[in-house]
Amino acid sequence: MTQSTKESPDGAAGEAPPAPMSKRQVYTVMSGLMIGMLLAMLDNMVVGTAMPTIVGELGGLAHLSWVVTAYTLATAAVTPIWGKLGDIYGRKGMFMASIALFLAGSALAGMAQSMGQLIAFRGVQGLGAGGLMVGAMAIIGDLVPPRERGRYQGLMAAVMPLAMIGGPLLGGFVTDHLDWRWAFYVNLPLGGLALVVTALTMHLPKRPRGASRIDYLGAVLLAASITCLSLMTSWGGTEYAWGSTMIIGLGVATAVTLALFLLWEVRAAEPILPLRLFRNGNFSLASVLGFLVGFAMFGAVTFLPQYQQLVQGASATNSGLLLLPLMLGMLVTTMVVGQLVTRTGRYRVYPILGGLVMAAGMLLLAQLTVGSSQLTAALFMIVLGAGMGFLMQNTMLIAQNSVPMKDMGAASGAATLFRTIGGSLGVSILGAVYSHQLTATLSARLGEQKGEELAGGGGQLTPALLKKMDAGVRDAVEHAVTAGVHNVFLWATVFAVLAFAAAWFIRETPLRGGGPSGGQSTEGRPVAEPAAL
Template sequence: MSEATGNDKTDVPEGGAPPGEAGAQWLTHKQIMIVLPGLLMAMLLAVLDQLVVGTALPRIVGDLGGVSHLSWVVTAYVLASTITTPFYGKLGDMYGRKKFFIAAIIIFLAGSALSGLSQSMVQLITFRAIQGLGAGGLMVGAMATIGEIVPPRQRGKYMSYFMVVMMLATVAGPLVGGWITTAFSWRWIFYINLPLGGAALVYVMATLHMPPRRVEHRIDYLGGILLGVIATSIILVATWGGTEYSWASAPVLVLIALAVGSLVAFIAVERRAAEPMLPLHLFQNRNFSLTMVLTFFVGLSLFGAMTFLPLYQQTVQGASPTVSGLLLTPLMVGSAITSIVAGQAVTRTGRYKMFPIIGGAVMTIGMFMLSRLGVSTTRLETSLDYVVLGLGMGFLMQMVSLIAQNSVELRDVGVASSARMFFQQMGGSLGVAAFGAVFASRLNSAMTSAGGQFHVSGAAVDPATVTSLPAALRHQVYIAISHAVQGVFVWVVPASVLIFALALFIKEVPLRSGAPDREQPAAEPELVG
C-alpha cells in the first residue's frame, strides 16, 4: 500500500477545509478497506478480552486460589485501560497515531502471554493490568485512525463495522471463554491472543501508513495523572461501594473526596497547560459537550443495567452460562442492522441528527419492555425486548462517535475518541454501582416481605447457590430476582429518556466530504451560549 502522501488520495484543498483540517488527505475506499481488517482485529481483541475472562473465573480460582481478590482480575484490566485511554488519544494526536497503536498491541500481547503463565492470583491481576495498559490504546487507536483516514461524511458506514464487531464480542466473549476453558485450559483464553494479536500487529505495520506528525510542546503529564486519579477513584467507588465497604464508610468517602479534589485540580491544570491532555475549549462546542454527556448516560444505562441480565437468565429462566450468552444474539442482530442502515444513510445524505434521536427513543422503549420482566417471561419475549434495545443502540452509539469527531479539528480527533470512551467507561462504572445498590435493596426487600431466608450483600448472587436451594425458597428467590431486575430497568428508563432529550439539542453541522463542497462552505463549530 502506498504512503499517505500517495497520488491516489482525495486531497482537501485549504480553501475547502475547515480550520485544523486544511491540507487533510483522506484515503480512498479501496485503501480504507485494506487497512480496516487490522483495526477491527485490534478492536475485537480489546473488547473480547474484557468479556472472555468471566466464564473462566471459577476455574482460575480453583487453580490459583485467592477467591477474595477474584473481582480484581476484571477490575485491573478495566482500570488500566480507562486510565491509559486519554494518554493514547493525546499522544497520538501530537506525535502520530501508528507508533502508539503498534506499541499498544505489543503491550497487550506481552500482558496476554504473562497472564497465561501466571502462578498466583497476584501475578494474574498484575499481568491483567499490563493487558489493560495495551487495551486502552487498541480501542482509541482504531477509532481515531478512522477519524484521520476517512472524511467525516464517509465515517458512518465504516464505524458501523466497529459497532458490529463490538456487539459480536459482547455475545461471543462468554461463549468463547467457556468453550476454551472447558476444551483446553483457562490459560488458553490468554494464549489465543498471541497468534491473533500477532497477525493484527503484522497487518497494521504493513498496511497502515500515516503522515508523520510532531507538536513541539511538553506532554501534560500532570493532567494525565490527575485524570487517572479521577478514573481510579470512581472505579474503586463503583467496585467497593456497597460490597467491600458500606457507602458511608471512610474508604468510600475518602475516594469520593479524592475524585472531587482531583477534578478541581485537573480543571486548573488544563487551563494552563500548553498541550492539555483534555483541552477544555472543546467543551465550548455544543455538540462535543452533548456527546460527552450522551455517552456517559449510554454507559450508565446500557452497561450498568445489562450487567444483571445474565443473572436473570441463569436463574429465573434456567439458562446455562453458554445459553445465556446466546440469548443476547437478538441484541447483536438488532444493533448490527440499524448500525449499517444508519451508516449508509449518513454517507448518502450527510445528515445524522435524526439517528441519535431515534436511537434514544427506541432504546427507551426497549428498556421499558425489559422493566416488565417477570418469573413467567419466556425467552422468546425477552428476545423481542433485546431486538428493540439493539435497534436503538445501533442508531445511537456509532453516531455519538461520529458527532464527537466531527465537532473537533483533525488535530484533536484522538482526544475526541478517547474522551468518548473515557466518559462511557465512567458512566458504566457508576451505573454498575448505582444499579447494583438498587438490585440488592429490592432483592433483600422482596425476600424479607416473603419471609425468605436468603440474603445478599451488594449485587452478587451466585446462580449455582440459588439452584441448590429448596424448591419453595428457590421460587421465592426467583420472584425476588425478577422484582430486583425490574427495579433496575425502571430506573434506567428515565436515563434513556434523558438520552433522547439531549439528542434533540444536537446541531446538525454539515459533515465534511473528501472533496470541498462548493455550494455549502464548511461550518464553524458552534460555541455553547
Template sequence: MFVSMLASTVVSTSLPVIISDLDGDQAAFTWVVTATLLATAVSTPVWGKLADLLNRKVLVQLALIIFIVASAAAGFAQNTDWLIAMRVIQGIGAGGLGALTQIIMADIISPRERGRYMGLFGAVMALSTVGGPLIGGVITDFANWRWNFYIAVPLAAVALFMIQKTLHLPALKKRKVTIDYAGIVLLAASVSVLLIWVSLVGTDFDWISAATAWMVGGSLVGLAAFVAVELKSSEPLIPLTLFRNRTFTFSVIGSLAVGVAMFGTSVFLSQYMQLARGASATMSGIMTIPMMGGLLVVSTIVGKMITKTGKWKAYVVSGSVILTVALVLMGTIEYDTNFWLVSLYMFLLGAGVGMVMQNLVLVVQNDVPTRDLGVASSGINFFRTIGGTIGVSALGAVLATQVTDRMAQKQGELMGAIAALGDQGKDIAASLASGSIPAVSALPESVRVIVESVYGSSVAHIFMIAAPLGVLTLLAVLFLPNLELGSMTRHEKMQAEESAKAAATAVSGAPALETPEETPGDTAARIASDAEAAAGQNPDLPAGKRGN
C-alpha cells in the same frame, strides 16, 4: 478492534463460573469488569493526546501488545486479585485500541464517508460481542475457562502483521512534543478514587462516613487541581476549550448516559441468563444474540444511510428514543418471562445503542479543529467509559443489595425447601450463606426456582434504574447542532487549513484574523470549513478534495 472486543467479551458468559471457581463473591464479579473499565477510562485520553503528537501506527501496535499480553497473563489467575490486576493492564491497552482505531479512521476517511465505516465498526463490535460469549461458553463448558484468555493471542499476531504491512498514515506536521504528566497523574488519581468509592460505598462503608468524606473530597480536590493544570498547560491532556463547542459538550453528556446504559446493563445480562433462567455458559451466550443482532444489523444499515444522505441527527434521536423504551421494557422482565419477549426487548436495546454510540464520535470528529481531533475522539470514549464504569459499580452494588433483600424476604420459603432435601440441603445452605454466586443450574428444582426468581426481579430492577439515563441521552442529542458532514479527511482538511492561512497571509501580509471569541483552533476550523466549501464548488479539484 475485533481482537480487543473478542478478548473482552469472551469471558462474559464464563465469569460466573470463573468467580465461583476462584472462590469470589458478587463484589469480585463486579470488580473484574469495573477494573478493566476503570483502566480504560483513565488511559483513553492519554492515548488520544499521544495520537495528536506521536506516530499513531506505533501507538496502536503498542496498545495491542499491552492488551494481549495482559489477557494471556489473566489466564494463569489462581485468585480474583491476580485476575483483577491483569484486567487493569488489559484495560490500559483497550483504552488505546478503542481510541486509536477511530482516530486512524479519521486520518484516511472523510466524515461523510465515515458514517458507513462507523456502521462497520458497530458491526465488528456486534460480531465480536456475539462470537465472544458463544466461544467463551463452549470453551467453559467443554474445556477450561482459562483458554478464554488465550484465544485472542493468535488473532492479535495476525492483526499486528496486517497493521505493519498495510497501514500507511500521512505524517503529522512536526511540532514540539510536550507530555502533560501532571494532568495524567491528577486525572488518573482523581477518577480512580471516585470510581473506587462508587464501587465500595454502601457495602464496605456507609454513604455518610469518614471514608466517603476523604475519598469524595480528595477526588474533587484532585479534579480541581487537574482543571488548574490544564488551563496552564501548552499541550493539555483534555483541552478545556473543547467544552466551548456545543457538539463536544452535548456528545459528552450523551456518551455518559450511553455508557451507563450499555456497559452497566449488558454486563448483568449473562447473570440474568445463568442465575435467573438456569442457562449454561454456552446457552447464555446464545441467548444474548438478539441484543448484539440489533446492534449489528441496525448500526450497519444506519451507517450506510448516513453516508448516502449526509443526514445523521434523525437517526441519533430515534436511537435515543428506542434505547429509553428498551430499558423500560427490560425493567419488566422476570425469571419466567416468555423468552421471545425478552429477545425483542434485547434487540431494541442493541438497536438503540447501535444508532447512538458510534455516531456521537462521528459528529464530534466532524466539528472539532484538526489538531484536537485525537483528544476530542478519545474524550468521547473516555466519558462513555466513565459512565460505564460508574454504571457497573453502582448497579452492581444495587444488584447485590437487591439480591440480599429479596433472599431475606424469601428466607422462610428457602429454608423450607432446603430442609426438605435432608443432608444435601446442608451443603446448599452453606454455599448460599457464604455470599458466593451459586451455580443455579446445579441446584435442586425446589431451591432453583426461588433463587431464579430473586435474581430475575433483581436484574430487572437494574434496567429500570438505568431507564432515566436514556432520557438524558435523548435530551443531549436533541441539543446537538445539526451540522452537515464534511467531505475531507483529517489530512486533507489540515492541508486546506494551511493553504488558506498561507493565502490569507500572502494577500494581507498578516495572519488570518481571529474574532475575539475564537481560539486559534476555532479559527483553523473556520478556515478549513471555508476551504472545504470552496472545494465543493470547484469541479477541477481531485475527487478526494471535492465536496459532495
C-alpha cells in the same frame, strides 16, 4: 485543490479531509483495527469463563474481583492519555505500541504463578487495552471522513456481538480442552496478526505538528481522578458500605484530583485533555450522550443474564448467546443508519430516535414477569438494541466531527472515557438498586434473616443450585430477581429519557469529507468547501 484552514464558530477547523482511499484499502486497514478492538473486548469475556479454574489452581478467592478490576481500572485511566499521545507522536505508532503492551501483559498473565502476579499482569494488559479502542477510533477518524464513515460502521459494530458471543464460547473451550493459561495465550496470534496488518497496510495522512511535549502532571492527575472514581464505584455497596470511610475518602480524592486537573489543564501548554474542546456545543453534548448511554446500557444489560438464568432457566454456559437479540438489533440499526448518514449527510435525527427507542426498550424490559417467555424477552431486547444502534457510533461521529483533525485523538479518548465512566457508574448504582430490591423482596417472602442470607449469596446462585431448593424458596428467588430487574430497567429508562432530551440540542453541522457538504467526494474530486456556520 486549495485547502481552507478556517475554523468555524463551533470549533471544528476547516482542515482538509483525509486523502481518499479505495474501499479495498480501507477494508484492509480496518481488518487490523478490528482485530485490535476485538482483543480489548474479547479478553474479559474469555477470562471470565475461565476464572473458576484459575482460582482453583492459583487460589486467592478473596482477590477474585481484582482480576477484572485491575484490567478495567488501567484501561479507563490511560484511555485519554493514549489519545493525546497519538495526536503528538502519530496514531499508527501508538496503536502498535498499545498492541505490543497488551500482548506483553497477556504473555505474562499466562505465566502467572500466583493471584498477585495475575492481578499485576492484568493491569499491564489494561494499559495496552486503553490504547486499542481509542487508537482504532482515532485512526478511523483520520482515514475515513465523517461523511463516508457510515459505509464502515457495520464492521465496527460487528466487533461487539462477536466478542459477546465468541468470548464465553472460546473461554469455555479453552477451559474444558486446554490449560487455562491459553485464555491469555490465545491473544498472541491475534495480536501478532494485527501488528503485521497494521505495519504493512496502514498509511495515515501526515499532518504537520509543532513542537509538542507531554503534559505529565495533567496525565497523572487525570489518571488519579479516574482511578479513585473507578474504585469508588467498584467497591461501593460491595467491598465497603457507601457511607464507609473508604468510599467517602475515595469520593473526596476524586473531587480534589479532578479540581486540580481542571486548574492545571487551563494553564498547560499542551493539555492531555484540551478543555477548549468543550466550548463546542456538539462535542459537549456528544460527551454527555456517551455518558448517559453508557450508564443506561451497561448498567441495565449487566442484569439481563440474572433474569434469563435464574428466572427463565437459561444455561450460564452459553451466556454469550443470551444477548444475541440485543446485539442483532444494534448491528442492523447501525448498518442502516450508517448508510443513511453517508447518503444524506444528516445525523441529528438519529440520536433523538436512539434516545426514544432506547427508553422504549428499557421500559418494555421493565415489564418482564416471572412468566414471560424467552421470545418476549428477545423481542424487547431487539427494541433496546435498535436504540443502541442509533446512538453508539453516532456519538463518536459527532464528537470527532466537532474538533480539528489535530485533536482527533484527544476527542476520541474523551468520548470513550465518558462512555466508560457512565458504564462504570451505571453498573455500580443500578447494582445497588438491584441488590436493595432483591433483599427487600426475599425478606418480605421468606423472613428477614433468610432473605438477607440468600441475597448475600446471590452472586453464587446458579440455575442448577436453584433447582435443588424447595418450591417456596425457588418461587421467592424468581420473584425477587424479577423485581430487582424491574427496578433496574425503570431507573435506566430515566437516563435514556435524559439522553433523548439532550439529543434535541445537537446542531446539524456539515460532516467533513464526501458528498455535497464535505471537502472531497468519494471519487477524490474536489467539491465546494462548506461555509462556516
